[in-house]
Amino acid sequence: MTTTHTLDVQGARLRYEVRGEGPLLLVMGSPMAAAAFAPLADVLASDHTVVTHDPRGIAGSRLDDPEQDSTPELRADDVAALLDALGAESADVFGSSGGAVTGLALVARHPGRVRTLVAHEPPLLELLPDAPEQRAGVDDVVETFHREGQGAAWMKFMVNAGFDLGAEGAPTPPPGEPSEQDLADAARFFGHELRGTTRYVPDVAALTAGPARVVVGIGVSSGGLVTYRTSTVLAELLGTSPVEFPGDHGGFMEQPKEFAEVLRNVLRGEG
Numbered sequence: 465m466t467t468t469h470t471l472d473v474q475g476a477r478l479r480y481e482v483r484g485e486g487p488l489l490l491v492m493g494s495p496m497a498a499a500a501f502a503p504l505a506d507v508l509a510s511d512h513t514v515v516t517h518d519p520r521g522i523a524g525s526r527l528d529d530p531e532q533d534s535t536p537e538l539r540a541d542d543v544a545a546l547l548d549a550l551g552a553e554s555a556d557v558f559g560s561s562g563g564a565v566t567g568l569a570l571v572a573r574h575p576g577r578v579r580t581l582v583a584h585e586p587p588l589l590e591l592l593p594d595a596p597e598q599r600a601g602v603d604d605v606v607e608t609f610h611r612e613g614q615g616a617a618w619m620k621f622m623v624n625a626g627f628d629l630g631a632e633g634a635p636t637p638p639p640g641e642p643s644e645q646d647l648a649d650a651a652r653f654f655g656h657e658l659r660g661t662t663r664y665v666p667d668v669a670a671l672t673a674g675p676a677r678v679v680v681g682i683g684v685s686s687g688g689l690v691t692y693r694t695s696t697v698l699a700e701l702l703g704t705s706p707v708e709f710p711g712d713h714g715g716f717m718e719q720p721k722e723f724a725e726v727l728r729n730v731l732r733g734e735g
Contacts, residue, residue, distance in 0.1 A: 473545045475532060479524030480517035480546060484509025488555040489731070490546070491516050494539060494562030494661065495653040497523035503720040508727070515555075517546060519566070521652045523645060534657040536562075536664045540569035547577055556731050560584040560716060561691070562661040564681075571678060572670040582730055583698070584681035585691035585713050587625075589662045591701070592693055598624075602662050609654035614647065617654050625713075626689035668701045678702055679730055683712040 466483040481498050483505055489512040491501045498505075498516035505514040518525040519539055521532070543566060547555060556579050559567035564586035571578050589598040601624045609617035622629055642650075671678050680699040686692040691713055699706040709726050710719040 469549075471546060471549045473520070473542050475528045475538075476520040476542070477526050478517055478520065478542060478546065480515055481505075482513065482515050482550075484512050484514050486512045487731075488513050488515065488550065488552050490514075490543065490555050490557045492519070492543070492557070492559045492563035492566060494519045494534070494559075494566055495522050495649055495657055496561065496563065497649070499523070500717060504716045504724055504727075507720050507724040511728070512556075515546065515550065517542075519563075521656065522649050532656070533660055534652070535660040536565045536569035537573060539566040540573050543567075543570050544574045544577055553577070554579050556580045556582075558582045558584065558727060559586075560681075561587060561713065562657070565661050565664050565666075568666045568671065568678075569664065571676045572667040575670070575673075576675060578676040580677045580679065580731055582679045582681050582707075582727060583695075584709060584716075585683060585686060585689070585695050586666075586680075586698065587662050587691050588664065588666060588694045588698055589690070590665050591697045592690075598690070599663065602658060606654055606658060609651075614650050614654070618650070621654075621658075624690070626692075628688065666698065666701075672702055678704075680704065680706040681709050681730075682706040683715050684708045684710060685712040685715070689713055 466481050468481050471478045491505055491514055497518040501516045505516050508514050520542055521527045521534055554577050557567045564583035567581045567583050571581055589595060592598055605617050605620045608620050680695050682692060682695045695706055707730055709715050710722040716723045
């Protein structure tokens with residue numbers, strides 16, 4: 465059974481879902497909302513209490529000021545407040561993409577609240593040797609969004625991310641017209657979130673000081689993606705080896721059962 469709740473945090477009201485029983489596991493993305501993680505959460509709920517949420521300003525989580533930018537630090541504080549609302553001193557955390565960046569900020573800003581963080585393909589572009597070029601690419605995507613709209617911005621974003629849009633199996637838009645919520649979430653992402661997430665620089669000293677265990681996850685099929693590079697560099701900085709997960713950047717959606725099994729092994733300390 466899945467229950468839905470709301471929580472007032474500074475400047476926003478978060479929507480979150482709770483399912484299953486067992487050790488507490490928070491599963492998160494950014495800008496991906498809770499719905500994208502439902503198949504994975506359903507599998508994990510057989511042996512975990514799984515909490516998913518819509519990040520501030522996305523889907524069912526509303527902002528007091530719609531023009532406020534989203535940052536990893538703000539999102540991390542939201543997650544800490546969510547733990548408080550759940551009555552939990554600490555939890556395991558799985559974050560993918562921008563959600564992985566949120567998780568890294570959570571470990572640094574709120575020591576002791578995370579037992580194990582699995583940071584799956586965080587887009588930490590500032591860690592790369594070509595960071596100035598990557599930064600310019602993000603700026604171009606955002607400017608394209610404001611100048612030409614979401615379609616053109618998504619195309620540039622996917623190319624910059626490393627997807628071969630002409631290749632078999634490349635990501636494609638879902639069939640049909642995007643909903644009003646899809647359009648609103650994309651506008652939020654391009655206008656108020658993309659820069660803050662990709663320009664975040666993790667506090668490596670805080671991440672390695674403990675007590676949290678930080679594991680970097682990487683898709684077995686993500687070799688051509690910029691997030692493969694960022695994940696590899698982050699693991700090197702942490703003095704660890706990345707753990708391979710099924711699929712690519714969205715492997716948790718494509719193969720939720722297989723993905724969940726690898727995640728369970730990591731949380732047990734076997735990864």
